[in-house]
């Protein structure tokens with residue numbers, strides 16, 4: 001008895017293979033209600049009594065030809081692999097079409113179990129197939145399953161294991177292709193079997209013979225015997241001459257003949273072309289005129305949802321990290337120069353914390369996308385956009401990867417596998433990084449509130465996204481009319497029935513994403529943050545240009561003198577340590593801080609009402625406070641104006657000057673200054689330069705690195721924004737936003753492009769091409785904008 | 791009008807491209823003009839000679855949705871001009 005059994009899940013796209021895979025192994029692989037969710041083989045483990053079962057999930061395919069990448073992946077796994085049993089996952093509500101792949105699996109002859117999945121849907125439609133009869137006709141065990149509820153999964157595993165223990169129990173029926181065809185198959189398979197085993201391709205003989213007749217190049221390439229290949233070609237030619245059609249088409253006819261026999265005996269009723277609920281929805285959603293407006297509305301809702309819900313959550317996380325930074329930095333005495341403190345507060349909390357703050361938005365975006373995926377709308381979107389996408393040289397199917405690209409570019413690039421290999425797919429991959437990913441969102445969420453008034457946040461953010469889309473359109477057109485000129489494959493995509501998305505599914509997807517993201521934050525981003533922290537910290541400056549300690553001493557002395565002067569005028573010095581007085585000082589400070597915050601959030605132009613009303617509000621609150629005890633209030637205000645506030649400002653300026661001196665001296669400062677001449681014309685300084693280098697590793701690092709160069713770890717995002725606002729102009733911010741949107745994609749994207757486009761050539765083109773575009777656009781914006789800005 | 795020419799017209803009406811079929815009409819799929827990879831893909835999706843097809847939706851000048859065997863398939867414009875169908879009686 002075998003203790004290890006390998007089974008593979010094969011079947012049509014969207015038949016529920018991954019759902020069953022997850023139910024068997026407890027994995028959480030991505031499922032979605034559109035064809036082509038899974039594009040790679042995935043393995044998992046489960047156990048049935050003593051037997052360990054290795055389960056392989058495959059991309060869905062309609063057949064097993066050598067024409068497309070997914071079909072080859074699936075075929076190689078089934079034919080070439082060490083699979084014991086193939087589980088053919090069939091959509092029971094659409095049996096005859098699904099059986100086409102089944103017949104091809106029968107031809108291969110691997111022991112097979114049929115999973116009649118979606119049997120709930122079939123039952124609802126009244127087209128329940130007769131499982132027992134089907135099992136008889138196919139010579140294979142048949143199990144009814146409902147994937148998302150896990151029904152029938154145990155039984156399916158039992159049957160698979162049983163078949164693996166006694167493969168001889170599998171007796172596939174022979175499909176008859178016609179007399180002459182069958183004879184040719186016999187001849188060829190006999191010849192193949194006669195070959196010495198090392199000269200024989202590692203496939204079943206009859207299947208190899210069939211593929212030779214079908215002129216399948218991949219299989220023919222594995223047959224070393226030239227004479228045999230020649231004979232096969234001659235036989236094929238004879239068949240073609242006789243039947244007047246290609247061998248592939250003859251075989252397909254025979255398979256469908258077999259299938260209609262099976263369906264007649266197992267289905268009480270054949271599916272009708274009648275209208276269903278899905279069709280009624282489609283009548284509106286895919287309507288020639290309404291389709292595009294509905295599509296745009298959907299996209300708008302996805303992004304509105306993300307940002308409307310994301311903002312409060314983000315505020316919460318920001319607050320949390322501020323507190324954490326304060327707590328950790330409180331472990332050291334004030335003004336301490338400890339390296340460890342700097343590493344923890346500036347490097348780790350400032351870096352990783354700054355990045356994690358933006359997680360809610362990314363997760364919500366994935367949540368919204370997964371609702372779209374589960375509902376079945378994705379395939380419709382591909383249909384609706386096909387016409388427009390074609391104008392720029394792409395096609396409707398390019399849309400799904402591009403939408404995924406708003407979450408993260410890498411899965412987007414992988415999803416292009418559902419497009420045929422070719423120039424359309426290449427163009428899609430190359431422009432995909434322009435769909436602004438979640439990681440870049442962290443950059444916008446940092447910069448936009450720093451430089452734009454609150455009522456413009458959403459609009460600016462929209463503009464950035466739209467700018468990316470416009471750039472993608474322009475570049476796709478450019479590529480398709482120059483480097484990648486060529487025919488555009490026509491659209492073919494199955495539209496699955498609409499289904500209510502489940503909250504659970506969307507939450508699982510979100511959780512997966514959160515986990516991935518936190519792992520990334522905990523590894524790559526943490527690592528790079530620490531490296532960048534080290535680059536900004538070392539080499540340490542031993543002797544500074546100014547004597548900061550002495551200056552600080554002097555400032556403190558001045559403060560004491562000023563404070564004494566204030567209190568000397570008061571009735572007694574005691575009032576200074578009076579709790580009541582302290583409280584008052586504190587409250588005035590709070591009111592003033594609130595005003596500063598309101599002003600930051602308020603529109604930039606001075607005359608705008610928001611600023612005026614903020615000032616009025618402040619004055620009113622101060623007046624109310626003064627009423628309680630005017631004398632004490634005036635003293636407190638004077639103390640703040642003449643002693644406390646000037647002191648705090650000077651101390652902060654001193655600390656800043658010291659940090660700047662240190663950072664300028666560090667490696668990062670030196671690298672940044674080497675880059676500065678190239679970045680100046682875009683409005684960037686060396687600090688932005690180092691952050692951009694970090695962004696290449698992972699876009700989120702940009703935020704982390706700015707946090708580190710401005711060393712605001714303990715004070716978090718809001719303070720960083722304030723600093724940025726004082727350091728840079730709005731024009732620099734716009735230039736920077738565009739640069740981050742367009743420039744060099746991150747390392748993971750480059751690697752994915754190399755793998756999927758098949759070569760460093762394309763990855764390099766993407767990297768340098770996009771960076772060049774970004775440079776030119778930012779240069780143009782900054783230079784031209786600079787001419788009439790001031 | 792003589793019999794022979796009206797017969798030819800009959801024939802002309804019987805075979806046409808899928809791009810000429812109105813929404814809601816049911817026709818029989820006959821085949822694809824040139825392009826064998828494409829043809830095999832359609833076969834695998836259930837579009838075999840003789841199978842009834844219903845046009846469900848069409849974007850003017852763009853793709854259309856057809857119902858074939860229990861499913862709905864979207865077919866691009868480039869394909870509609872190459873797919874030949876026959877009137878279902």
Ligand SMILES: Nc1nc2c(ncn2[C@@H]2O[C@H](COP(=O)(O)OP(=O)(O)OP(=O)(O)O)[C@@H](O)[C@H]2O)c(=O)[nH]1
Nearest residue numbers: 014015016017018019032036037038060118146147
């Ligand atoms: N009603 C019903 N829905 C199911 C069943 N099994 C799976 N689904 C749903 O069908 C859709 C497709 O499921 P997947 O598991 O992604 O299908 P797949 O075969 O892996 O698809 P590809 O990876 O694209 O080949 C999902 O929305 C599932 O929730 C079932 O038994 N009944």
Ligand SMILES: [Mg+2]
Nearest residue numbers: 017018037038
């Ligand atoms: Mg899958």
